Amino acid sequence: MLLCIDTGNTNTVFSIWNGERFLAHWRIATDHRRTADEYFVWLSTLIEGQKFVLDIDACIISSTAPRVVFNLRVLCSRYFDTRPLVVGKPDCLLPVSPRVDPGTVVGPDRLVNTVGAFDRHGPDLIVVDFGTATTFDVVDADGAYIGGVIAPGVNLSLEALHMGAASLPHVDVTMPAKVIGTNTVACIQSGIFWGYIGLVDGVVRQIRAERDRPMQVIATGGLAPLFDQGFDLFDAIEDDLTMHGLRLIHDYNKEMGNG
Ligand SMILES: Nc1ncnc2c1ncn2[C@@H]1O[C@H](COP(=O)(O)OP(=O)(O)OP(=O)(O)O)[C@@H](O)[C@H]1O
Ligand SMILES: CC(C)(CO)[C@@H](O)C(=O)NCCC(=O)O
Ligand SMILES: [K+]
Numbered sequence: 001m002l003l004c005i006d007t008g009n010t011n012t013v014f015s016i017w018n019g020e021r022f023l024a025h026w027r028i029a030t031d032h033r034r035t036a037d038e039y040f041v042w043l044s045t046l047i048e049g050q051k052f053v054l055d056i057d058a059c060i061i062s063s064t065a066p067r068v069v070f071n072l073r074v075l076c077s078r079y080f081d082t083r084p085l086v087v088g089k090p091d092c093l094l095p096v097s098p099r100v101d102p103g104t105v106v107g108p109d110r111l112v113n114t115v116g117a118f119d120r121h122g123p124d125l126i127v128v129d130f131g132t133a134t135t136f137d138v139v140d141a142d143g144a145y146i147g148g149v150i151a152p153g154v155n156l157s158l159e160a161l162h163m164g165a166a167s168l169p170h171v172d173v174t175m176p177a178k179v180i181g182t183n184t185v186a187c188i189q190s191g192i193f194w195g196y197i198g199l200v201d202g203v204v205r206q207i208r209a210e211r212d213r214p215m216q217v218i219a220t221g222g223l224a225p226l227f228d229q230g231f232d233l234f235d236a237i238e239d240d241l242t243m244h245g246l247r248l249i250h251d252y253n254k255e256m257g258n259g
Pocket of ligand 2: 107108110132
């Protein structure tokens, strides 16, 4: 069984695979103080409700928070007796290398997204991920990550408004009935919702113009469905894109005799 771990700045998702078969996934808040023992107790408790026995013999990690990796490595070695592949480290091979400025450390989640999306949709893609940040990852004809766009995430923007403006409450993102809000909450919801619709639409348009070719837009992340309500922004929405990419990268390394 393969354990895939996707650590974002806000949440960490664990998923279990038996070959190509997905078995289960669980989500925990990202906290670099969490120890290997804590992860294991948590995993063991959750596995009790499942129909399979946890028998991990391989692990792969993508982490946008470097400090978390240490304890995840300890988890893999102590409890599963495996050395994990860590995306972005030199000993983790990618099917195609990213083409970016020398010295750039691309977020591993973005690299993984491009691998997952290229496998399912082929060349010339824009992958939009609504996580802590809203990212756009551009996939070239050969599947390479060739750059993109990083914007503040939806929940981060809402939090920033609340933190920075004494009279603005914390608001949950939702699609407002009207653009013109007639109360504070509705005004904020409108600003965020229509602001992000405009942001995604505008960025996608500019990327397409710069690339001067047809490109499909693939959306992932918890908030993707919210922004897909009748606006035709996306060609596909995939909630498991990062996990799919992680499994493919693991399989690729195995095929190449690595790890
Ligand atoms: N309508 C909604 N309003 C607010 N949050 C939502 C809504 N729908 C889903 N979410 C949140 O989206 C999150 C799932 O998003 P995702 O895993 O893509 O990114 P993240 O965990 O927020 O960020 P990161 O991956 O950077 O840590 C969950 O925490 C979920 O609570
Ligand atoms: C942009 C985020 C925060 C999105 O999770 C992550 O991919 C990251 O920390 N990236 C590093 C910089 C880069 O991707 O160019
Ligand atoms: K994510």
